[in-house]
Amino acid sequence: GQQLNQSPQSMFIQEGEDVSMNCTSSSIFNTWLWYKQDPGEGPVLLIALYKAGELTSNGRLTAQFGITRKDSFLNISASIPSDVGIYFCAGLRAGTSYGKLTFGQGTILTVHP
């Protein structure tokens, strides 16, 4: 079952606002990944984090690998309508089988123009 707690489950914001979502776990992770999924499509990798404390940006997106290795957050600045979709965090837990990811429940983002 799910071992990543992702919040919030959904967000309704106005265009231009900043967005923040996070994932936490009781387990230690070696890698954190953030994906975005559009309706009827597969997840697309947004940001990958490989080291505790790492802060990485990709355009208007910024993500951080928590220093305890048990959490990560994703920020989206100045949201635009095309940011709409489901955002998933995923992690590679220490000691798990080869490449097997654990997923968060997803955050459904709605952006009102």
Next chain:
Amino acid sequence: GAVVSQHPSRVICKSGTSVKIECRSLDFQATTMFWYRQFPKKSLMLMATSNEGSKATYEQGVEKDKFLINHASLTLSTLTVTSAHPEDSSFYICSALQGARTDTQYFGPGTRLTVL
């Protein structure tokens, strides 16, 4: 780089028939691929890990005789849903590990299966 394709994107079949879904890594070799199932507005549920040249590893509760996986080459894995029933209708997504990296998965666009 790191493009993964799936075929078909949508398939509708009659109950009792079998359906094959292909997952290809287009610009890299993938020793390991994964197959997921996703219900509407839910997260991805791992079904099995597909390893080139060996048997797939299935997650608990996934029937290996119903969901046949074949990873015959470094760029192709197939999932065959045998004797499909309406409850098998779902969105099936594959992913691939790029080369020797074990820490980053790239996903295909998914296949929508509808069983009548």
